[in-house]
Amino acid sequence: xxxxxxxxxxxxxxxxxxxxxxxxxxxxxxxxxxxxxxxxxxxxxxxxxxxxxxxxxxxxxxxxxxxxxxxxxxxxxxxxxxxxxxxxxxxxxxxxxxxxxxxxxxxxxxxxxxxxxxxxxxxxxxxxxxxxxxxxxxxxxxxxxxxxxxxxxxxxxxxxxxxxxxxxxxxxxxxxxxxxxxxxxxxxxxxxxxxxxxxxxxxxxxxxxxxxxxxxxxxxxxxxxxxxxxxxxxxxxxxxxxxxxxxxx
Amino acid sequence: xxxxxxxxxxxxxxxxxxxxxxxxxxxxxxxxxxxxxxxxxxxxxxxxxxxxxxxxxxxxxxxxxxxxxxxxxxxxxxxxxxxxxxxxxxxxxxxxxxxxxxxxxxxxxxxxxxxxxxxxxxxxxxxxxxxxxxxxxxxxxxxxxxxxxxxxxxxxxxxxxxxxxxxxxxxxxxxxxxxxxxxxxxxxxxxxxxxxxxxxxxxxxxxxxxxxxxxxxxxxxxxxxxxxxxxxxxxxxxxxxxxxxxxxxxxxxxxxxxxxxxxxxxxxxxxxxxxxxxxxxxxxxxxxxxxxxxxxxxxxxxxxxxxxxxxxxxxxxxxxxxxxxxxxxxxxxxxxxxxxxxxxxxxxxxxxxxx
Numbered sequence: 001x002x003x004x005x006x007x008x009x010x011x012x013x014x015x016x017x018x019x020x021x022x023x024x025x026x027x028x029x030x031x032x033x034x035x036x037x038x039x040x041x042x043x044x045x046x047x048x049x050x051x052x053x054x055x056x057x058x059x060x061x062x063x064x065x066x067x068x069x070x071x072x073x074x075x076x077x078x079x080x081x082x083x084x085x086x087x088x089x090x091x092x093x094x095x096x097x098x099x100x101x102x103x104x105x106x107x108x109x110x111x112x113x114x115x116x117x118x119x120x121x122x123x124x125x126x127x128x129x130x131x132x133x134x135x136x137x138x139x140x141x142x143x144x145x146x147x148x149x150x151x152x153x154x155x156x157x158x159x160x161x162x163x164x165x166x167x168x169x170x171x172x173x174x175x176x177x178x179x180x181x182x183x184x185x186x187x188x189x190x191x192x193x194x195x196x197x198x199x200x201x202x203x204x205x206x207x208x209x210x211x212x213x214x215x216x217x218x219x220x221x222x223x224x225x226x227x228x229x230x231x232x233x234x235x236x237x238x239x240x241x242x243x244x245x246x247x248x249x
Numbered sequence: 250x251x252x253x254x255x256x257x258x259x260x261x262x263x264x265x266x267x268x269x270x271x272x273x274x275x276x277x278x279x280x281x282x283x284x285x286x287x288x289x290x291x292x293x294x295x296x297x298x299x300x301x302x303x304x305x306x307x308x309x310x311x312x313x314x315x316x317x318x319x320x321x322x323x324x325x326x327x328x329x330x331x332x333x334x335x336x337x338x339x340x341x342x343x344x345x346x347x348x349x350x351x352x353x354x355x356x357x358x359x360x361x362x363x364x365x366x367x368x369x370x371x372x373x374x375x376x377x378x379x380x381x382x383x384x385x386x387x388x389x390x391x392x393x394x395x396x397x398x399x400x401x402x403x404x405x406x407x408x409x410x411x412x413x414x415x416x417x418x419x420x421x422x423x424x425x426x427x428x429x430x431x432x433x434x435x436x437x438x439x440x441x442x443x444x445x446x447x448x449x450x451x452x453x454x455x456x457x458x459x460x461x462x463x464x465x466x467x468x469x470x471x472x473x474x475x476x477x478x479x480x481x482x483x484x485x486x487x488x489x490x491x492x493x494x495x496x497x498x499x500x501x502x503x504x505x506x507x508x509x510x511x512x513x514x515x516x517x518x519x520x521x522x523x524x525x526x527x528x529x530x531x532x533x534x535x536x537x538x539x540x541x542x543x544x545x546x547x548x549x550x551x552x553x554x555x556x557x558x559x560x561x562x563x564x565x566x567x568x569x570x571x572x573x574x575x576x577x578x579x580x581x582x583x584x585x586x587x588x589x590x591x592x593x594x595x596x597x598x599x600x601x602x603x604x
Contacts, residue, residue: 024438104427
């Protein structure tokens with residue numbers, strides 16, 4: 001077997017013993033090379049970017065970032081095997097999107113199965129994988145609690161309460177929070193779906209505002225409305241946005 | 250708020266009752282030949298209306314002597330004295346209204362009572378206030394019975410919640426499955442450690458099941474349970490997790506509800522130690538001071554972690570549980586500094602008889 005066919009694997013889990021077990025299970029598989037281990041989500045984001053491994057063993061419940069957030073930030077959509085002890089929501093989502101996962105504690109046979117599947121998906125002739133993961137990351141079950149923004153090597157975590165408004169700027173979203181503005185490559189309709197509809201409202205084609213940060217609705221001209229936010233920022237409101245706002249406020 | 254003044258319907262009935270009393274007084278005056286019907290009514294009705302608002306004060310008199318703390322001689326003395334004072338006020342009001350009101354509206358008094366007539370009027374005022382006191386007393390008793398029933402229902406619900414919460418803690422699936430995974434990993438390279446961890450896990454669940462059936466356990470028993478819990482968690486998190494338990498002998502003998510300390514340690518690991526890169530030490534101090542059992546748990550937290558609202562739910566459950574069991578005698582408080590989380594519990598000292 002040539003080195004180019006070897007799969008390069010990254011093990012991500014905050015428990016040393018759990019990583020050790022994966023390592024042990026991988027011992028019999030000569031075609032897999034362990035290129036790194038991470039004990040938290042933030043480190044995993046960096047390592048996935050730096051090493052671009054073929055295969056990632058990814059724990060869900062980790063400090064700093066969850067496994068799903070790691071995927072969201074890295075844009076990785078294939079070659080992932082989730083490991084989790086217990087997470088009803090995640091498991092439901094995995095089932096729904098036919099994503100492979102290992103329930104701790106798992107047997108060697110179950111592990112080998114998952115590995116075999118990962119190998120076939122990685123083969124050059126394999127059908128495009130990743131649709132399931134894509135949907136998994138995009139369509140989360142619970143509303144967004146924080147927004148993650150990757151800025152080169154850094155990851156910013158913005159709590160959802162701090163977000164005052166979100167503005168579409170081309171292919172990017174400008175997320176305004178606490179006097180700062182973060183850019184994130186995402187469509188406004190996508191984030192709109194993920195946000196809690198009782199706390200955020202799309203008031204305009206290019207604007208979502210936080211109702212908690214809304215201070216007043218102004219009327220700069222006939223048939224024109226604008227939202228004034230607590231920070232003093234003004235956001236235009238479209239006609240349909242105004243109708244929605246009136247039923248809510 | 251006064252139960253009659255706060256409710257318009259009650260107020261209406263109350264005023265109607267007073268008007269009836271006014272008519273009664275007028276009838277009394279008329280029948281005893283002290284006054285004519287029209288004068289007696291014009292005299293008595295306004296006074297009763299005004300007096301009805303003075304008489305609501307009897308509610309507060311009744312409240313000042315709750316049934317449970319009432320000694321009858323005191324109650325009789327107070328009720329009699331207050332009614333006497335009220336009757337004097339009532340007499341003054343009557344005389345003033347009769348002369349001034351009558352003079353202004355009619356040019357002469359409504360009723361010009363003889364001293365016997367005023368005596369009768371005075372006695373009626375005394376009787377009316379006493380009656381109002383008794384009526385309010387019944388009302389207060391009725392209210393307190395209702396409130397007690399409501400409180401009991403509430404605490405039953407809270408107690409059931411606490412029980413459910415405890416059951417959930419007993420079989421925290423996350424803890425169980427992760428521990429089993431650790432054991433599975435250990436079997437490969439350190440079978441002795443795997444065996445130890447299995448025993449710790451078994452001991453932890455066995456003790457939890459045994460202790461949870463009891464209403465009160467000693468802090469010493471709870472600490473022993475926590476020892477098994479920490480031994481398991483130390484295997485999982487390695488050098489990241491250190492624990493320093495300082496429990497005085499006196500504190501160890503104190504009784505408290507089972508699973509009071511263990512959830513605090515679980516929180517400290519989940520929201521504290523796990524989130525901090527290098528880990529840290531959970532410090533537990535328990536001692537008896539000034540007749541109270543003090544338990545403090547301090548753990549490091551990650552400074553850039555979101556504020557501890559994740560802590561919130563678990564801690565609120567503990568607070569509710571202690572409130573149900575101890576009422577105002579238990580205190581629980583927590584605070585977060587940038588790098589540290591502290592939680593303190595104060596409970597009344599309660600020891601096993603003979604201990």
